[in-house]
Amino acid sequence: MSTAIVTGQPVPGSSLENDLRSLGFDVRAATDALEAESLLAAVPADRRVALVDARFVGHLHALRLGLTDPRFPLAAVPGAVTAQPAARQALTRALARETSAGGGTAVVVDSVADRVVTALDADGSAVHRPELGSLVAAVPEDPQARNEVRQAVAAVDDEAVRLKSAVKSRDGFFTTFFISPYSRYIARWCARRGLTPNQVTTASLLTALIAAGCAATGTRAGFVAAGVLLIASFVLDCTDGQLARYALKYSTLGAWLDATFDRAKEYAYYAGLALGAARGGDDVWALALGAMILQTCRHVVDFSFNEANHDAAANTSPTAALSDKLDSVGWTVWLRRMIVLPIGERWAMIAVLTAATTPRITFYVLLVGCAFAATYTTAGRVLRSVTRKAKRTDRAAQALADLADNGPLAALVLRLTRLRPGAPLLVTLAGVAVLTVNLFVGWPVLGAAVYAVTSGWALSRPLKGALDWLIPPLFRAAEYGTVLVLASDAGVNGALPAAFGLVAAVAYHHYDTVYRIRGNAGAPPAWLVRAIGGQEGRTVLVTVLAAVLTASQFKVALTVLAVVVALVVLTESIRFWVSAGAPAVHDEGEPA
Numbered sequence: 001m002s003t004a005i006v007t008g009q010p011v012p013g014s015s016l017e018n019d020l021r022s023l024g025f026d027v028r029a030a031t032d033a034l035e036a037e038s039l040l041a042a043v044p045a046d047r048r049v050a051l052v053d054a055r056f057v058g059h060l061h062a063l064r065l066g067l068t069d070p071r072f073p074l075a076a077v078p079g080a081v082t083a084q085p086a087a088r089q090a091l092t093r094a095l096a097r098e099t100s101a102g103g104g105t106a107v108v109v110d111s112v113a114d115r116v117v118t119a120l121d122a123d124g125s126a127v128h129r130p131e132l133g134s135l136v137a138a139v140p141e142d143p144q145a146r147n148e149v150r151q152a153v154a155a156v157d158d159e160a161v162r163l164k165s166a167v168k169s170r171d172g173f174f175t176t177f178f179i180s181p182y183s184r185y186i187a188r189w190c191a192r193r194g195l196t197p198n199q200v201t202t203a204s205l206l207t208a209l210i211a212a213g214c215a216a217t218g219t220r221a222g223f224v225a226a227g228v229l230l231i232a233s234f235v236l237d238c239t240d241g242q243l244a245r246y247a248l249k250y251s252t253l254g255a256w257l258d259a260t261f262d263r264a265k266e267y268a269y270y271a272g273l274a275l276g277a278a279r280g281g282d283d284v285w286a287l288a289l290g291a292m293i294l295q296t297c298r299h300v301v302d303f304s305f306n307e308a309n310h311d312a313a314a315n316t317s318p319t320a321a322l323s324d325k326l327d328s329v330g331w332t333v334w335l336r337r338m339i340v341l342p343i344g345e346r347w348a349m350i351a352v353l354t355a356a357t358t359p360r361i362t363f364y365v366l367l368v369g370c371a372f373a374a375t376y377t378t379a380g381r382v383l384r385s386v387t388r389k390a391k392r393t394d395r396a397a398q399a400l401a402d403l404a405d406n407g408p409l410a411a412l413v414l415r416l417t418r419l420r421p422g423a424p425l426l427v428t429l430a431g432v433a434v435l436t437v438n439l440f441v442g443w444p445v446l447g448a449a450v451y452a453v454t455s456g457w458a459l460s461r462p463l464k465g466a467l468d469w470l471i472p473p474l475f476r477a478a479e480y481g482t483v484l485v486l487a488s489d490a491g492v493n494g495a496l497p498a499a500f501g502l503v504a505a506v507a508y509h510h511y512d513t514v515y516r517i518r519g520n521a522g523a524p525p526a527w528l529v530r531a532i533g534g535q536e537g538r539t540v541l542v543t544v545l546a547a548v549l550t551a552s553q554f555k556v557a558l559t560v561l562a563v564v565v566a567l568v569v570l571t572e573s574i575r576f577w578v579s580a581g582a583p584a585v586h587d588e589g590e591p592a
Contacts, residue, residue, distance in 0.1 A: 003043045007112040008054035033099045050082040053111040057149040058137035059158035065130040072128035076117045079139040094119035111139045166246040173334045174344035187242035197244040201257045204236035208265035212272030218279030227355035256577030259515040277359035285496035287363035293480040296507045298374045300473040303514045305381045307399040308469035341373040385466045397462040402523035403472035407534010413456030420460040428458045432478045448543040455536040479535045492551035498558035505566035512573045
């Protein structure tokens with residue numbers, strides 16, 4: 001249980017102690033800063049602790065936002081401050097300083113909690129201050145002011161504010177107008193029955209897997225049921241995040257589940273469609289794999305661009321200014337969000353097409369839509385990059401290098417050669433071009449060897465060029481595309497499904513890398529990258545296997561490789577994300 005220390009003389013008629021208990025706090029009273037310091041020292045080190053002024057008046061949800069959000073070690077609202085165990089020492093030092101400065105007097109004029117927050121700021125501690133909006137949180141100094149604040153509290157429905165804040169501030173058109181108006185109430189229903197976001201996330205995954213199973217039947221009834229269940233899965237997918245925001249139930253495990261299950265659901269559904277088509281005599285595995293590759297590369301473009309630019313200096317451009325201007329006009333906001341085909345629009349399109357048409361048509365439309373969206377977003381980001389005069393940091397360059405996922409072969413190239421060419425992007429483009437040409441002229445091993453060499457050279461210098469963020473998505477397209485082409489060329493039944501499994505396993509590793517970096521936890525351990533070969537190593541291995549094995553043997557090799565990669569990366573990923581040190585990553589930005 002958390003502990004709240006209420007400082008100052010009790011205020012008759014105040015509901016503060018009851019409000020704190022309803023939020024899970026064990027309430028203790030301190031008449032002054034000196035007694036508060038003594039009580040703080042007695043609280044077990046593994047507990048959250050809060051200092052709250054006895055005169056506090058405000059909404060319950062304002063207190064909830066300020067004192068119970070698990071993502072921030074230190075947080076505060078007017079009249080209250082809280083510290084998780086990791087920040088207890090900082091809080092203790094700040095309170096000790098205020099006790100010394102004020103002499104520990106019993107007559108409290110200024111708020112002890114607010115003075116402690118000021119001391120924390122002076123120490124350089126990062127104190128989170130939630131955006132309260134219309135919510136009220138104040139420490140009135142006299143009865144008249146107290147009555148005015150109480151009237152302000154009564155004038156605002158904090159439950160309505162809580163429901164509204166449960167929805168992402170930025171979301172897609174379909175989600176905003178067709179899902180969130182009712183899913184927020186589902187989130188509240190779940191919260192009142194004690195359900196957790198992780199349980200809802202799991203329910204969303206199971207629903208999507210059932211949808212994939214329905215699609216795999218290959219019947220019209222199965223396709224209709226699959227479309228309906230896919231939308232139901234998306235409703236639950238929105239609900240889990242809204243429940244986390246409504247109840248402030250964030251967790252590291254929840255971050256991992258939320259970050260990975262969306263991709264697992266979508267790609268499992270692709271596989272279900274391909275199986276359903278096969279039952280009807282239509283082989284669309286190449287289309288399913290192409291859709292997965294295109295969608296993953298789109299995401300890597302997003303992640304790489306954001307990592308390269310989020311902390312860059314002088315990070316402005318005329319293109320960005322124009323984009324901001326367009327976002328100030330109502331209809332262009334929604335148009336621009338829709339044409340990038342975010343998850344809501346994409347899943348709605350897939351669901352309708354599944355129910356009304358065939359898997360082949362579904363994949364054709366999906367590929368065209370995603371290709372257009374990828375072209376639009378990538379072109380815009382290229383324009384921003386070449387028109388801005390940003391100076392990228394060492395952290396950004398390291399993030400791009402980690403996203404590149406080079407392995408031992410690339411490292412060996414750097415050790416054995418003295419060549420350190422400039423223009424990493426041009427080197428990468430040359431390697432990808434050589435690999436692509438050789439895949440189609442019949443010399444894939446030669447192309448892969450050249451590609452491995454250029455992969456090492458591409459990272460011989462820090463990736464700080466204007467367009468160097470394109471290198472990780474180019475590597476993804478090269479590796480995944482190689483698997484697709486060689487599996488298609490094998491011409492044996494089962495090769496493309498095996499290739500689908502291999503790309504899915506590798507893509508999981510790349511998504512896992514992204515979310516670790518976004519959580520400031522760094523890339524996966526070097527041993528993991530070495531164990532699964534790095535992107536250039538896997539590319540060379542697949543081309544060699546295709547060259548020396550028969551088509552049937554190549555299919556088996558792809559299957560074995562997919563299973564090995566999946567087991568290794570999943571084991572390490574699960575270990576990391578359920579560990580106490582794993583970061584909590586919660587995406588509140590653009591929909592994926």
